[in-house]
Amino acid sequence: MALTGITRPAHAQIRVLDMDKAVHHYGTILGLIETGRDAEGRVYFKAWDERDLFCLVLRQADTAGIDHFAFRVLDVATLDQFEIDLEKFGVPVQRIPAGELLGTGERVRFTAPTGHVFDLFAEKEHLVDPERLLNPSPWTNEAERGIAPVRMDHALLYGPDLEGNLELFTKVLGFRLSEAAYLEDGTTMAVMFLSCSNKCHDIAFGRFPEPGKLHHISYRIESWEKVLRAGDIMGMNHVPIDIGPTRHGITRGCTIYAWDPSGNRFETFSGSYDPYPDWQPIRWTIDDLGRGLDYPQQKLHETFLTVVT
Amino acid sequence: MAVTQRHRISIVGTDIEFPCPETMSVLHGMAQLGRKGIPLGCRSGGCGVCKIEVVSGEYERAKMSRAHVSVEDEAEDRVLACCIRPKSALEIRVIGQINRAFPEQTKTKDDGAAIPPA
Known part of the structure; x- marks a missing residue:
């Protein structure tokens, strides 16, 4: 494309x-x-x-x-x-x-x-x-020096007006929705994943009462094995890990969430898939958001909802 | 080999107490024992969810985000549990204000915090 x-x-x-x-x-x-x-x-x-x-x-x-x-x-x-x-x-x-x-x-x-x-x-x-x-x-x-991601890949940002961002990013900036999780009413978005390429996400937003918050910046790793290696390197260096190594249901990324020395969360991830512009977005319900976040553990981690900088 | 000094951390108004090595933050000391009581956040001074008031005792502190700990806070021993290391037994009170993503769907009675009802 x-x-x-x-x-x-x-x-x-x-x-x-x-x-x-x-x-x-x-x-x-x-x-x-x-x-x-x-x-x-x-x-x-x-x-x-x-x-x-x-x-x-x-x-x-x-x-x-x-x-x-x-x-x-x-x-x-x-x-x-x-x-x-x-x-x-x-x-x-x-x-x-x-x-x-x-x-x-x-x-x-x-x-x-x-x-x-x-x-x-x-x-x-x-x-x-x-x-x-x-x-x-x-x-x-x-x-092979340190965790050594191939690139900075995307970010997840938290703030209140997801509808406003969806309008702006899809109508003006040329993004499209690849996946989203919805609250109980089935129409209000909790988290949304937007693409400007054929990556599953180039930017993502989560609904949060305070504006302008950082949830994480994500770095691309070449394989699941190297995500595990990243986890070992974090352990060797006492880097506090939030979640993982595990796999997201949403976007299918294999992931570790961890924090830098100032508390800014970063992600090292591999996998995911390549959606095309004609693809219908994937929906997640709030009741299954635990698997959306952490598929094998099936758990909506408290820190996913509360810890931002 | 030098023996690491440990100090008792107790959360006032609860029956929670745990030993914490001098070399560890109060939050890390709690978490590595699998204990609960102080909300766990970034563990690095940035997010503010582990804010406590030190009611009594001596401690060392590291840098904390001014978005969560003001100069006045620091002067009055309101600090982040992830950024202080005990130098004596400590009595603490959990005072963190936590914002939640989509709270109406995800709020539970037990979120692991020892915040007394307002």
Whole structure:
């Protein structure tokens, strides 16, 4: 299928309470590659198989949580069109100048009805070893250092107005619903999973009384066996695990939820499946949300509902 | 080998008490024994669900999110159980305010917390 419009989740900027601990967590334990630091002291990371300069930005702060989540769009013309479309839809936008983040062009910023700040951009430097572009090996030493996900994959964000986000993301931004869980009335969404590609989820939202909350940022692992290896590495390093290793019923992802040293949840996951645009979304009922979250344990973990940053 | 000093943690108004090594947070000490009483969250100072008031005793503290623990809170021993290590026996009270996703469908009487009825 052709990838147009928004092509992928690109990065998250998150707040951390202690930069040294955070850099150790994301750089050494998760095994992302540090690619830069800016004048504000923010630290940038990429996963080993990504081309973009970064997928994660850490900012030292006195609270945890997410500053913004960004998507890469196809080109500058597409970015300009999204700005027009957002304004037409009644969503205020702001232009963030090129260079505000290292190696990144202008960003179009808006706040979604759930209270989350999103950026769209068309240009970000690639950082690729030329050896990776000519007769490359299937993996590198970096693919085995730490947990070593191949990419930042998606995020689950919590906030109150899921209906508003569904409208905005499907009518303006070109996403489609792949799966959703509904409350008892069968129509009110509890959690929804949206795709801008043929991944099962590029962004997901859960209904929560407070706006702008981070549930987790997810990193893609190549196999279930490597998810188990990630669990071992978390154990070796005393990383607090929330759920797993197990499998979600929703999206079928094989997963571990765990927390970084500031309490921001992250996921290491493999599996899932590849829905196409003509596919009907999958529905989950609130009564079976336990299996939706944790299929083998059949349990709606308390922390899934209450613990966010 | 040095013996790790342990201190008794008791939750006032309940019969819950457990020993906690000096090297561990109060929350970790509780959780690793499989005990309940303080709500378990991120265990890293960010989410705020394990907020307690230390009624008596000495402790060391690590960095906590200002979204959940203000300067005044810290001065008055309202802290996160995941971010304090006991230096003596501690008496604590659970005071965390917990927001829930879609509460009307998922709220149960026993959510593992020792919060007395308001």
